[in-house]
Amino acid sequence: MDRDDIPLNPTSSPTFSRILQQRMKRRRLVQGAALGSAALATGCASPAQTTASDPGFPELQQGLDENLHLSASHEAEVLLRWGDPLFADSPDFDPNNQTGASQAKQFGFNNDYTGFVPLPLGSNNSDRGLLVVNHEYTSPDLMHPGSPLEQQLTMEQAEVDMMAIGLSVVEIQRDGAGAWSVNRNSSLNRRITPQTAMQLTGPAAGSDRTKTPYSPDGVACWGTYGNCAGGVTPWGTILSGEENVQGYFAGDFSAADERQKENYQRFGIQADTPWAAWPRYFDRWDLSKNPNEPMHVGYIVEIDPYDPNSVPKKRTALGRFKHEGCNVTINSDGYVVAYSGDDQRFEYLYRFVSKNKYKPDDRQANMDLLEEGTLYAARFDESGVQWLPLVFGAGPLTEENGFRSQADISLDTRKAADLLGATPMDRPEDVEVNPVTGTVFVMLTKNDERVPGQEDTVNPRADNRGGHIIEMMPQNGDHTAQRFGWEMFILAGDPEQVATYYHPDTSENGWFACPDNCAFDAQGNLWIATDGADDFGIADGLWVAPVAGPNRGRPRHFLRTPRGAELCGPSFTPDFTSFFCAVQHPGDDGGSFDEPSTRWPDFHAGMPPRPAVLAIRHRDGRPVGS
Ligand code: FEO
Ligand code: CA
Ligand code: CA
Ligand code: CA
Numbered sequence: 001m002d003r004d005d006i007p008l009n010p011t012s013s014p015t016f017s018r019i020l021q022q023r024m025k026r027r028r029l030v031q032g033a034a035l036g037s038a039a040l041a042t043g044c045a046s047p048a049q050t051t052a053s054d055p056g057f058p059e060l061q062q063g064l065d066e067n068l069h070l071s072a073s074h075e076a077e078v079l080l081r082w083g084d085p086l087f088a089d090s091p092d093f094d095p096n097n098q099t100g101a102s103q104a105k106q107f108g109f110n111n112d113y114t115g116f117v118p119l120p121l122g123s124n125n126s127d128r129g130l131l132v133v134n135h136e137y138t139s140p141d142l143m144h145p146g147s148p149l150e151q152q153l154t155m156e157q158a159e160v161d162m163m164a165i166g167l168s169v170v171e172i173q174r175d176g177a178g179a180w181s182v183n184r185n186s187s188l189n190r191r192i193t194p195q196t197a198m199q200l201t202g203p204a205a206g207s208d209r210t211k212t213p214y215s216p217d218g219v220a221c222w223g224t225y226g227n228c229a230g231g232v233t234p235w236g237t238i239l240s241g242e243e244n245v246q247g248y249f250a251g252d253f254s255a256a257d258e259r260q261k262e263n264y265q266r267f268g269i270q271a272d273t274p275w276a277a278w279p280r281y282f283d284r285w286d287l288s289k290n291p292n293e294p295m296h297v298g299y300i301v302e303i304d305p306y307d308p309n310s311v312p313k314k315r316t317a318l319g320r321f322k323h324e325g326c327n328v329t330i331n332s333d334g335y336v337v338a339y340s341g342d343d344q345r346f347e348y349l350y351r352f353v354s355k356n357k358y359k360p361d362d363r364q365a366n367m368d369l370l371e372e373g374t375l376y377a378a379r380f381d382e383s384g385v386q387w388l389p390l391v392f393g394a395g396p397l398t399e400e401n402g403f404r405s406q407a408d409i410s411l412d413t414r415k416a417a418d419l420l421g422a423t424p425m426d427r428p429e430d431v432e433v434n435p436v437t438g439t440v441f442v443m444l445t446k447n448d449e450r451v452p453g454q455e456d457t458v459n460p461r462a463d464n465r466g467g468h469i470i471e472m473m474p475q476n477g478d479h480t481a482q483r484f485g486w487e488m489f490i491l492a493g494d495p496e497q498v499a500t501y502y503h504p505d506t507s508e509n510g511w512f513a514c515p516d517n518c519a520f521d522a523q524g525n526l527w528i529a530t531d532g533a534d535d536f537g538i539a540d541g542l543w544v545a546p547v548a549g550p551n552r553g554r555p556r557h558f559l560r561t562p563r564g565a566e567l568c569g570p571s572f573t574p575d576f577t578s579f580f581c582a583v584q585h586p587g588d589d590g591g592s593f594d595e596p597s598t599r600w601p602d603f604h605a606g607m608p609p610r611p612a613v614l615a616i617r618h619r620d621g622r623p624v625g626s
Contacts, residue, residue, distance in 0.1 A: 466493020
């Protein structure tokens with residue numbers, strides 16, 4: 001989401017040259033694609049050959065209406081909707097009579113990330129597992145009768161609001177026909193909320209800056225919110241990114257430590273304009289009473305979905321910023337490498353390398369691999385990516401600049417990356433390793449604040465409304481290498497409206513805008529979920545693009561959302577025959593609770609539109625997308 005995407009990076013201008021022109025010229029010769037040509041999406045070149053690994057589904061037509069649409073060879077079922085009961089004793093959903101207590105036992109609002117882990121633990125089962133879903137934020141105007149503004153919420157509505165945020169862990173099973181159902185009796189089902197007991201781990205745990213009246217040791221912490229995307233680790237935990245957390249705080253923090261004040265400024269905490277009603281009713285978010293609380297959010301949260309009593313761990317070693325998500329890979333030498341983007345205009349791309357090695361047969365030993373290691377920020381130049389270590393005492397990261405220990409680096413990550421000269425990007429969202437190619441794909445959703453003169457080689461367009469995707473190539477396949485190569489993969493947007501870069505045979509339905517989340521199928525094709533395509537007059541949805549072969553960079557339209565929604569959280573079962581994704585904030589385009597622009601997915605009078613998770617399958621039972 002980008003409701004508060006105010007650029008705050010003071011170092012973001014000017015950046016460097018327009019080397020891209022050179023770069024794109026080279027690529028144009030190779031691929032025949034044009035930068036800025038309106039003709040390219042209609043395809044003057046002869047149709048490229050398809051290969052066996054290319055997506056084979058009939059392409060969906062673009063559009064924008066109140067319903068969900070899907071490629072004709074596939075079918076979708078609504079698996080989980082806002083308010084669905086998750087436990088045997090959950091009350092039925094009644095949008096006119098929600099309470100915090102009922103919401104705490106039901107599926108939350110604004111589902112974003114989805115991740116499937118098989119049951120039992122350690123198996124590769126695609127018929128039974130746990131689906132973990134993030135609930136990023138709420139839309140009170142679509143949740144409560146009368147569509148109150150967030151600042152008008154009653155205490156009871158604010159409690160509903162709070163309990164609708166966090167995560168859900170839900171056991172699901174698939175029948176012989178491929179249909180999924182929720183097991184409400186599972187002892188593994190869990191709601192995680194802004195009140196769930198958690199712990200800070202890593203360099204910032206126990207710092208004076210993280211001590212609060214609610215956490216005298218600076219280690220204990222409570223809850224998670226703003227959870228956007230995420231990832232599954234090879235040891236079966238879920239990583240969830242705390243992204244837009246700044247709008248939940250209010251109150252005068254002028255008495256706070258100078259470092260906190262500087263930090264809040266950089267993080268965009270504007271204590272007089274919170275978007276949540278929480279600080280009015282709950283002191284924990286009132287900065288005049290609890291000035292250090294923002295130091296407890298902005299992390300990657302690691303959750304063990306297999307143990308409903310486990311205490312989620314916030315991994316401060318991975319930095320504190322507006323984490324979109326986090327995805328890990330095991331490097332060939334056994335070290336864990338995690339990638340994460342800071343989703344704000346002119347913010348950075350990060351990599352973490354663990355201190356210890358992954359042990360395939362020792363889950364317990366892997367559970368704290370993300371507690372210790374080295375965090376890096378990315379600096380791009382024409383020929384590659386330089387990874388800059390964020391280590392206390394190195395270069396400018398010293399006391400002179402306000403850093404007293406590694407804890408300060410973890411807490412003030414953005415400032416540390418500023419000082420090292422990381423490259424300000426066009427809002428990094430998902431960053432994921434393609435398991436087939438071993439290369440890293442980075443979704444850069446958009447940046448309409450980049451002005452002419454601020455373009456650089458990796459963010460080549462001013463007023464970047466369409467977003468783009470880059471591919472990074474670790475040197476010799478080594479994800480811990482200091483230098484990577486990189487290539488532009490797609491410059492997105494409507495080719496009729498903006499300068500783009502797609503495969504020349506891209507169809508009139510194949511262009512998209514504002515890439516956000518991604519996933520890879522068994523062939524390594526890139527599944528792209530979008531957030532913001534309505535800016536170009538089409539619904540958000542899914543597009544699938546080969547990353548190799550003659551159709552590299554040729555997206556094909558697979559699914560589109562009902563109006564007002566973005567599409568999030570693409571994920572597959574291990575056998576790739578089921579696919580999950582989240583339709584977030586349907587109807588969020590000007591409608592209200594009483595008169596919404598769509599009533600998807602129920603289409604019942606009186607029932608507002610509901611964010612929902614879909615399970616999708618091929619009508620022939622084949623891998624999804626084939
Ligand atoms: Fe919550 Fe980065 O979108
Ligand atoms: Ca987004
Ligand atoms: Ca997102
Ligand atoms: Ca993803």
